[in-house]
Amino acid sequence: MHYGQDEVEVAWDPARALPVSDPTGRDLRLGLGAFVETCLIVCASAGFSIGFRPDPGPRRVGFLHRTAEPYETAFTVEDVRQRGSNRGAYEPGRLPEELVERLGVHRVGCADVADLLYVADLHQFGDDAVSGELREWLRLSPRHPRYLQDGLTDRALALSRAKAIGLAVALSWRPLRKLAAVGGKGLLDYDGDVFVLAGSVEDQVEHGRALMRLWLTLAGLGYTTHPLSQVIDCADTRRILAVRLGVDDPETLLHIARVGRPKAPAAPSARLRT
Known part of the structure; x- marks a missing residue:
């Protein structure tokens, strides 16, 4: 993640990827999507108004940014802690x-x-x-x-x-x-x-x-x-x-x-x- 003034770039470190086992990046993108959803749930649970804007680029999938209202979700930070x-x-x-x-x-x-x-x-x-x-x-x-x-x-x-x-x-x-x-x-x-x-x-x-x-x-x-x-x-x-x-x-x-x-x-x- 790269932090800006009003948004956070959701990116990945190529040194942490598995290019041989996951050559198309399918699992990488699924994992980043799961990470984005987790961020939105945790932020909403804490009362922060954060959304996600898809914007694929070199080694990134999009940006977390401020919104007028918190993300609508039935899940909480405790649900995230219990999952595995x-x-x-x-x-x-x-x-x-x-x-x-x-x-x-x-x-x-x-x-x-x-x-x-x-x-x-x-x-x-x-x-x-x-x-x-x-x-x-x-x-x-x-x-x-x-x-x-x-x-x-x-x-x-x-x-x-x-x-x-x-x-x-x-x-x-x-x-x-x-x-x-x-x-x-x-x-x-x-x-x-x-x-x-x-x-x-x-x-x-x-x-x-x-x-x-x-x-x-x-x-x-x-x-x-x-x-x-x-x-x-x-x-x-x-x-x-x-x-x-x-x-x-x-x-x-x-x-x-x-x-x-x-x-x-x-x-x-x-x-x-x-």
């Missing part, structure tokens, strides 16, 4: 049909996506560049020099010490990477749901804002989510998923995650504050 992802085990159970309709997303059973997740994991771990970028972002040991700064930790991934070591070794040596994909085969082995958000490619920032509202709605009902972006990052599994969902254009699949009630609270990962 959970990559651990989930209780069996499906979302109520009326909730799925209210959220406006595609819903599919875990068992119907498990095969695609395995293929997508094989694709992800089989790519040297993607695996290298993944290694840089993961913090699989408390001894990692950036463990308390940023990245995705072993605790956030709900990995035992042995599994964390195994994943680190597998990512470091190409012949073993297939084992990393095999290790995730049981992730969707329960009676649960996966949801998929679809929308126009041109409006990804706005869809990111909608995604944050969706997450907050789910969190308020006791649900959490676990992103499975690799399924739509891989062209083959994205195409198959689109067919299964009855979606004509696979490129409109923007976000996929399993959703449910977690068996245990998630351990947070550290984030930079500057």
Whole structure:
């Protein structure tokens, strides 16, 4: 964020992006949209009149600016504090049909996506560049020099010490990477749901804002989510998923995650504050 006299530019640091794993910037724009929505909710909760003006430019998506009235939202800063992802085990159970309709997303059973997740994991771990970028972002040991700064930790991934070591070794040596994909085969082995958000490619920032509202709605009902972006990052599994969902254009699949009630609270990962 770059602060001006009357507005704040919402931008990103290219050093913090993942150009290999997210070459189109889809997840980046969705994330920035979710960040914008969070800012508007927090400001409104504090009584500040702030709005957002889309204005895409070099490494930016728009500006937060003063408005005559606070942003209208049903969510509060406490809702934001309570929301989070959970990559651990989930209780069996499906979302109520009326909730799925209210959220406006595609819903599919875990068992119907498990095969695609395995293929997508094989694709992800089989790519040297993607695996290298993944290694840089993961913090699989408390001894990692950036463990308390940023990245995705072993605790956030709900990995035992042995599994964390195994994943680190597998990512470091190409012949073993297939084992990393095999290790995730049981992730969707329960009676649960996966949801998929679809929308126009041109409006990804706005869809990111909608995604944050969706997450907050789910969190308020006791649900959490676990992103499975690799399924739509891989062209083959994205195409198959689109067919299964009855979606004509696979490129409109923007976000996929399993959703449910977690068996245990998630351990947070550290984030930079500057």
